[in-house]
Amino acid sequence: MRTVVDLTRCQGYAQCVFLAPAVFQLHGEEGLLYATAVPDDQVERVRQAAAACPVQAILLGEEVSAGAR
Amino acid sequence: MPGDDLKDGRIVIVGASLAGLRGAEALREEGFTGSLTVVGDEPYPPYDRPPLSKQVLLGQAPADTTGLPMRRDPDADWRLGVRATGVDPLGKRVVLDDGESLPFDRLLITTGTRARPWPNPEEAALDGVFTLRTRDDAGGLAKRLAAGPERVLVIGGGFTGSEIASACRERGLEVTVAERGPAPLVGALGGTLSKLAAVMQRNHGVDLRCGVTVTALRGDGNGRFTGADLSDGGRIDADVCVVALGAVRNVEWLAESGLAAGPRGIACDAGCRAFNMYGIVTDDVFVAGDVSRFPHPLFGYQMLSLEHWGNAVAQAEVAAHNMVSPGPLRRPHLTLPTFWSTQFGLNIKSVGVPTFSDHVVIAQGSLEARRLAMVYGYQGRVTAAVTVDMAKSLDYYRHLIEAAAPFPPPPGAADRAIAADIAIPSDVPDPKGLSHGPTVALTGYLPDRRLTVVQPTG
Numbered sequence: 001m002r003t004v005v006d007l008t009r010c011q012g013y014a015q016c017v018f019l020a021p022a023v024f025q026l027h028g029e030e031g032l033l034y035a036t037a038v039p040d041d042q043v044e045r046v047r048q049a050a051a052a053c054p055v056q057a058i059l060l061g062e063e064v065s066a067g068a069r
Numbered sequence: 070m071p072g073d074d075l076k077d078g079r080i081v082i083v084g085a086s087l088a089g090l091r092g093a094e095a096l097r098e099e100g101f102t103g104s105l106t107v108v109g110d111e112p113y114p115p116y117d118r119p120p121l122s123k124q125v126l127l128g129q130a131p132a133d134t135t136g137l138p139m140r141r142d143p144d145a146d147w148r149l150g151v152r153a154t155g156v157d158p159l160g161k162r163v164v165l166d167d168g169e170s171l172p173f174d175r176l177l178i179t180t181g182t183r184a185r186p187w188p189n190p191e192e193a194a195l196d197g198v199f200t201l202r203t204r205d206d207a208g209g210l211a212k213r214l215a216a217g218p219e220r221v222l223v224i225g226g227g228f229t230g231s232e233i234a235s236a237c238r239e240r241g242l243e244v245t246v247a248e249r250g251p252a253p254l255v256g257a258l259g260g261t262l263s264k265l266a267a268v269m270q271r272n273h274g275v276d277l278r279c280g281v282t283v284t285a286l287r288g289d290g291n292g293r294f295t296g297a298d299l300s301d302g303g304r305i306d307a308d309v310c311v312v313a314l315g316a317v318r319n320v321e322w323l324a325e326s327g328l329a330a331g332p333r334g335i336a337c338d339a340g341c342r343a344f345n346m347y348g349i350v351t352d353d354v355f356v357a358g359d360v361s362r363f364p365h366p367l368f369g370y371q372m373l374s375l376e377h378w379g380n381a382v383a384q385a386e387v388a389a390h391n392m393v394s395p396g397p398l399r400r401p402h403l404t405l406p407t408f409w410s411t412q413f414g415l416n417i418k419s420v421g422v423p424t425f426s427d428h429v430v431i432a433q434g435s436l437e438a439r440r441l442a443m444v445y446g447y448q449g450r451v452t453a454a455v456t457v458d459m460a461k462s463l464d465y466y467r468h469l470i471e472a473a474a475p476f477p478p479p480p481g482a483a484d485r486a487i488a489a490d491i492a493i494p495s496d497v498p499d500p501k502g503l504s505h506g507p508t509v510a511l512t513g514y515l516p517d518r519r520l521t522v523v524q525p526t527g
């Protein structure tokens with residue numbers, strides 16, 4: 001699974017950082033860095049983070065598969 | 070329902086990146102049931118670029134893991150690794166470099182931009198010289214940084230160049246930034262914040278050289294980059310060089326198409342419909358993302374060219390809606406430009422168009438605290454705001470811009486800065502004197518100002 005955060009929307013509330021610290025980290029006071037590839041054992045936590053994000057900035061999903069035609 | 074036939078037929082999207090993917094998804098969300106083909110010249114499925122200068126260069130994410138998650142499967146035919154070479158607007162076909170041509174009823178163009186190359190091709194080909202736009206660029210550069218070079222030279226102090234320098238310092242690498250203008254980020258943020266950017270770079274150990282141009286890249290005779298000559302007579306010894314001179318719009322393939330496509334992008338109306346070269350709007354060719362230029366009512370209907378992630382998403386959604394909706398149900402793309410950048414531990418966010426300004430005030434916080442909200446005004450009206458580590462304030466200023474609030478803005482925030490009513494000139498320079506392009510460019514003309522997209526520097 002892949003994740004992307006809409007950082008134009010993110011306001012640094014850091015809920016995601018508490019819910020899935022292995023994936024989301026604050027860099028400095030409020031800059032968010034995240035793992036783009038979500039390990040299987042983190043998917044549930046990222047799902048919770050996406051649900052909890054107050055501005056709904058987190059998207060979790062599959063990428064377009066390479067062989068798609 | 071009138072317009073139901075628009076929900077069927079053949080739609081082709083050229084450009085398989087952020088705007089192309091979000092456009093494809095939105096078409097299905099809007100009820101399009103016809104055939105959808107997405108053509109992309111990169112061999113990879115759509116991936117996200119902002120992490121390439123951040124997580125990837127920091128070594129926190131491999132370059133091949135930034136694939137964009139889908140919101141929904143757009144059930145499209147993906148033609149990846151295939152370049153579109155032309156459009157026949159009368160026969161309504163997209164011509165591909167593999168000899169095929171794709172018929173369409175409606176076309177969405179999302180071909181974005183590419184990195185402006187170093188002007189001397191021989192020097193650009195030296196081993197160790199990079200640009201940063203694609204996944205392969207980032208993978209190659211990250212590998213070099215991991216190998217621990219003695220010094221990295223970054224040419225251009227725009228957002229991308231500054232983020233690269235920040236990543237280098239965080240990895241403990243020596244880095245020199247050469248910028249032709251007076252300070253980093255000055256083309257996007259104006260004089261005052263560019264001073265903060267310069268201080269941040271120097272405090273973090275960047276060897277920042279402003280007011281100089283790189284005149285030549287040097288090799289060791291075996292094709293390996295060894296350093297560069299500067300216009301002030303100086304010389305930088307380095308083993309990696311990143312050319313960050315801004316972006317070039319991918320429009321060459323449209324040269325024969327009759328569309329209004331030029332160095333500043335493809336002109337379209339507020340509903341994302343492309344203009345042809347006579348300024349007549351087409352009704353079957355739509356544009357979205359970095360390759361577009363579009364009029365915005367809050368900025369005097371000037372044509373904006375944005376290189377912003379958020380704009381690519383929002384504009385693709387509007388384009389998709391309008392592609393499947395009859396005239397009266399179409400929507401304008403009125404989203405305010407919004408941008409973010411993280412560098413040197415700071416979170417910089419902007420809303421509106423900072424270059425569309427004559428004065429600024431620091432409304433909250435201070436430069437010394439490295440935490441502030443700066444508000445930009447043009448002729449007595451709020452036109453933009455930039456926050457540094459104050460993202461939560463940004464929405465407030467967004468409302469002021471949308472409401473065309475008077476500038477300087479009235480007291481609003483509890484932590485209002487002491488000099489919040491003292492406006493100083495915004496000091497936005499002529500882009501021609503910079504190594505980096507502003508990431509928001511006004512490409513129209515106001516009678517008393519000259520602000521256009523930066524031209525090739527060299």
Ligand SMILES: Cc1cc2nc3c(=O)[nH]c(=O)nc-3n(C[C@H](O)[C@H](O)[C@H](O)COP(=O)(O)OP(=O)(O)OC[C@H]3O[C@@H](n4cnc5c(N)ncnc54)[C@H](O)[C@@H]3O)c2cc1C
Pocket residue numbers: 083084085086087088089108109110111117118119120121122151152153154179180181182183201202203229319322357358359360375376377378379381407408409410411
């Ligand atoms: C290193 C980096 C860091 C960034 N950081 C930020 C940031 O912090 N904040 C922010 O707001 N924005 C940032 N951006 C900008 C953001 O990534 C872009 O705004 C966004 O990618 C635009 O998407 P797009 O789909 O319009 O264009 P692009 O992503 O440029 O995609 C266009 C696609 O079309 C393809 N193409 C071109 N011509 C053809 C053709 N003839 N036939 C077929 N395919 C073609 C291209 O190869 C490309 O894959 C960054 C960009 C880069 C490169």
Ligand code: SF4
Pocket residue numbers: 005009010011012013014015016017024032052053054055056057058
């Ligand atoms: S929870 Fe949402 S707003 Fe908060 S830091 Fe995470 S992504 Fe940003």
